[in-house]
Amino acid sequence: MSSEQIPFIRPAFPSPGEIAADFADIAASNWYTNHGPVERRLADALAAYIGQGAHATTSASGTTALVAAVTALLGQGDRSRYVVMPSFTFVAVAQSVLWCGYRPLFIDVDELTLQPSLAAGAEALQRYGKGIAGILLCNTFGVGNPSIQDWETLAQADGVPLIIDSAAGFGSHYGAGEPLGARGNCEIFSLHATKPLAVGEGGAVAAKDADLIARIEAIQNFGFDGRDSAALGFNGKLAELPAAIGLRQLATLDARIATRRAVLERFRVEFTPLGLTFQPNAEQSSLCFASVLCPSAEVKARITSLTATAGIGCRDYYNPPIHRQNFFATNPDGWAATELSSTEDVCARIVSLPLHDDMAAADVTRIVDVVRAAGR
Ligand SMILES: *Cc1c(COP(=O)(O)O)cnc(C)c1O
Secondary structure (H helix, E strand, O other): OOOOOEOOOOOOOOOHHHHHHHHHHHHHHOOOOOOOHHHHHHHHHHHHHHOOOOEEEEEOOHHHHHHHHHHHHHOOOOOOOEEEEEOOOOOHHHHHHHHOOOEEEEEOEOOOOOOEOHHHHHHHHHHHHHHEEEEEEEOHHHOOOOOHHHHHHHHHHHOOOEEEEOOOOOOOEEEOOEEOOOOOOEEEEEOEOOOOOOOEOOEEEEEOOHHHHHHHHHHOEOOEEOOEEOOOOOEOOOOHHHHHHHHHHHHHHHHHHHHHHHHHHHHHHHHHHHOOEOOOOHHHOOOOOEEEEOOOHHHHHHHHHHHHHOOEOOEOOOOOOHHHOHHHHOOHHHOEEOOOHHHHHHHHHEEEEOOOOOOOHHHHHHHHHHHHHHHO
């Protein structure tokens, strides 16, 4: 057996030669950032990929995209109101809301889908009423929420904005022919090096509402209206070179995702008999990695230990959940939560396995063998 490590994430980037050619073009144009021609092409290409009449703008990161979207839709808060979100997600979700002057209201996840629980969301809206400023729904692990329509209905009935964090999910689909990006008031994406559409550091926001995209774009450009700062903003712009990388990444995205989905299918065939379960819609997602829910904490512990011994990078996102991260645990007045028992249970049983573009068959087999040994 090879002793070579299988990294948890193996980013795939354009070749140094391709990037050098892009940089030569950018240098020749003498236009390095501030919504230059390459960034404009990427924003248009992202919108075209999503289709459905969506518009898009780019960001310096998924986090700045979140801060800009919350600011555009909710305005600045005074910490008296809450934004509903899962605790079972990446910490940036709660941090972005705090930077905007709102407190996170953590709700539980559904144990089958690992998505925020619709029932818990409805209960939170009812219990907190006008204390809720908006909903920040996360498409867990970049997988499209099968109940997205019900969430839209819930948000509309309560008259609160619905912002969707699809950070790891560019290229994922809610259903046949429906890429993520056109639901809720807007959807945000991360183009971080670890995500399927990677530029290094970057992000994007997509929405059907062109005016909202224009406002988000302005917020990420110091609130400028022409040369006048007309709204509270900051610098959240994406520079030309990462935008050029994004265009190249987008051109190969579907082919790379197809190779990832084939590996997921192999995992599904091998692991389902062991009682490991996968998220509904994972098969039509862009698969940042492969998350599986183990039948017990003991199986998770065996997978964690055997993969470590075998040199296979393995994580357990999102454990610990946000409310148990140190900053939140030691600032209990900064947030609130409804019941989180499913979140705790999922954290005890979740495992994320590596899943790369064009993953070598030998690597896939090594992972399969180790997980089968652990799951027996
Ligand atoms: C990666 C991620 C983010 C943050 O994106 P950055 O580009 O790293 O700022 C936010 N939310 C979720 C769910 C993520 O996975």
